[in-house]
Amino acid sequence: MDIIALIKDIISKTVVVSWLLFFLTWLIGWAIKGAPIPMGKVRRIGQGLVEDAVWGAFWVAIGTTIFWLITYVSAYIGNALPPPPSPQLP
Amino acid sequence: MYLIIVAYYLAILTFYIGVLIYSLPIPVTSLKRWAPRLIADAFFVMVLLFSISSIVTLSNIIQHTLGGDWNSFLSYTKASIAGRVYVLMMLGLLRDLLSKIGFLSGITRLVSMIMNSIVASLYMLLVMYTLSVVVKTSFWTFIALGLALMAIPFRIARSAGAFLLAFALVFNTALPLYMQFVKMLIFSEASSLSGFIVYGSVVNMNNKSISHGFIGLEYGNKYIAPIPVYSSIYTMLVNYEGNATLYFDVCGHMFFTNITNASIHNLCRNTYSGTTPLLCKLNLKVMGLIDYNEGIALHAFPFPSSVNVSLFTPKYIEVYLESQQDFDLYISLVDAYNIKSLSIDSNTIENVDDYIKYRWRWFDLYGRSYVLKIPAGMHKLSVSLDKDENAEVEPSESYIYMAQSQAMNSGNIPNIFDEIIRAIYIDIVGVALYITILFSVSIGFAKVLGGYAKLRMII
Numbered sequence A: 001m002d003i004i005a006l007i008k009d010i011i012s013k014t015v016v017v018s019w020l021l022f023f024l025t026w027l028i029g030w031a032i033k034g035a036p037i038p039m040g041k042v043r044r045i046g047q048g049l050v051e052d053a054v055w056g057a058f059w060v061a062i063g064t065t066i067f068w069l070i071t072y073v074s075a076y077i078g079n080a081l082p083p084p085p086s087p088q089l090p
Numbered sequence B: 001m002y003l004i005i006v007a008y009y010l011a012i013l014t015f016y017i018g019v020l021i022y023s024l025p026i027p028v029t030s031l032k033r034w035a036p037r038l039i040a041d042a043f044f045v046m047v048l049l050f051s052i053s054s055i056v057t058l059s060n061i062i063q064h065t066l067g068g069d070w071n072s073f074l075s076y077t078k079a080s081i082a083g084r085v086y087v088l089m090m091l092g093l094l095r096d097l098l099s100k101i102g103f104l105s106g107i108t109r110l111v112s113m114i115m116n117s118i119v120a121s122l123y124m125l126l127v128m129y130t131l132s133v134v135v136k137t138s139f140w141t142f143i144a145l146g147l148a149l150m151a152i153p154f155r156i157a158r159s160a161g162a163f164l165l166a167f168a169l170v171f172n173t174a175l176p177l178y179m180q181f182v183k184m185l186i187f188s189e190a191s192s193l194s195g196f197i198v199y200g201s202v203v204n205m206n207n208k209s210i211s212h213g214f215i216g217l218e219y220g221n222k223y224i225a226p227i228p229v230y231s232s233i234y235t236m237l238v239n240y241e242g243n244a245t246l247y248f249d250v251c252g253h254m255f256f257t258n259i260t261n262a263s264i265h266n267l268c269r270n271t272y273s274g275t276t277p278l279l280c281k282l283n284l285k286v287m288g289l290i291d292y293n294e295g296i297a298l299h300a301f302p303f304p305s306s307v308n309v310s311l312f313t314p315k316y317i318e319v320y321l322e323s324q325q326d327f328d329l330y331i332s333l334v335d336a337y338n339i340k341s342l343s344i345d346s347n348t349i350e351n352v353d354d355y356i357k358y359r360w361r362w363f364d365l366y367g368r369s370y371v372l373k374i375p376a377g378m379h380k381l382s383v384s385l386d387k388d389e390n391a392e393v394e395p396s397e398s399y400i401y402m403a404q405s406q407a408m409n410s411g412n413i414p415n416i417f418d419e420i421i422r423a424i425y426i427d428i429v430g431v432a433l434y435i436t437i438l439f440s441v442s443i444g445f446a447k448v449l450g451g452y453a454k455l456r457m458i459i
Helices: A003-034 A041-076 B002-022 B033-064 B070-101 B107-139 B137-152 B158-184 B263-269 B397-408 B410-449
Strands: B196-203 B213-219 B222-229 B233-238 B243-250 B254-258 B279-281 B289-293 B296-301 B306-312 B316-323 B327-334 B338-343 B356-362 B365-374 B377-387
Touching: A003 A041, A003 B002, A041 B002, A041 B033, B002 B137, B033 B137, B033 B158, B070 B158, B070 B196, B070 B233, B070 B279, B070 B397, B107 B137, B107 B158, B107 B410, B137 B158, B158 B377, B158 B410, B196 B263, B213 B233, B222 B243, B222 B356, B222 B397, B233 B397, B243 B365, B254 B296, B263 B279, B289 B306, B296 B306, B296 B316, B327 B338, B327 B377, B338 B365
Parallel strands: B196 B279
Antiparallel strands: B196 B233, B213 B222, B213 B243, B222 B233, B243 B254, B289 B296, B296 B327, B306 B316, B316 B377, B327 B365, B338 B377, B356 B365
């Protein structure tokens, strides 16, 4: 198998997995945060999970745009590379 | 290019792995810390990847500003190597000569010592030449491989990749600046040997190479000979600017060549544009000579249209000749040889000695020339010879040494010692020092590229 095709395949799988994981983490985070456990430490873990999940979702959504921007700017100064893969979100 | 695309996709993969770690529902700080790190790595490699051609252009601009140039650097290194080889050849002759006459064995040892240091400098120059050829030819491979290694997720091979990248960039930029570095050291280039080295192949009028023989150089009212030809290549030092004539000087005959009454200086300047080169290639075409080997010369006038030398040894000669007109075939032999039998087209010639036309002296050797009238057409000449094993067939080394030192010109003798000191001081110390400096610069640069603690984005 061609190494580039292999890497592309891994990229698309990673994107799908991270997108699904975002939902899972988000849910787990809110579940922990909203659980009737009167302990600040547990609530803070839930808060952290929600924040991380939101950051992850943000980077998945914004990543393609940033790579496109970098490619665009570098093409403007004379480099020619293939466009970044745009992973399909489920 | 393939590796660069691999590096590009690896950087994107690194980014998405960072995102994946962000969204993992495992609240472990040491794991979560990888997420912003991987994302920053990906952006860093991406920016590096896309600005690499600009970085290379910038390094080339720096190189040109400082006065470096790959072509002149490579030809300088090659000329230095050739110069060392030339000095070694000369000193070797001198040493053999001194040991042969058994004159003051201490001097022989001194000459050997100087030769050893020149051999060491030759090694250093060869190391630098090899390194520069490697860097020059596989520069982009190094760059692409370095980027690909840097782009592997989780910083597995980042420092290795950064070192490769830094090595390629630093050596490509700074190796051609070696000449400027040498000029910074005490001895300046101006005290090196004046003049330049001329070399080239030797062929006859049918463009068949003449593997062995001697060259003579005539300029002004001076004549320098015999300069030996080894494996069809001659080498000599020329520091004369006026017109000169090169002869092929064997068996008491001086054969004209294609370089007759011409300025070697100008010929060399024409082949390279601009500056006078240290190393210059001039191929010689010898007029009239068919072939030469160990004191036997075969020549003809007018020169036949086609000559095929099938065998040319001190024992037996077999030559096929083809001509549209009658011609004279000359067989010149030093006195160590006797003709056992001579035949043309299977007609054996009796009383060979009747064909001796004239006798000659060639340095310390005497000989004679047989002249045969050959009619037009295709002919086969075969000669079998008898050799006196004790007699010399070529001029002794003392003549060769004399010619070499004459070519160096007595005014240049102090320069030869300068050159030896330069060889010891600069080429051994200088090359090692320069390569070491470049290596440490590369390592420092690699730390900047690979460790970029201060360059990290706030994520």
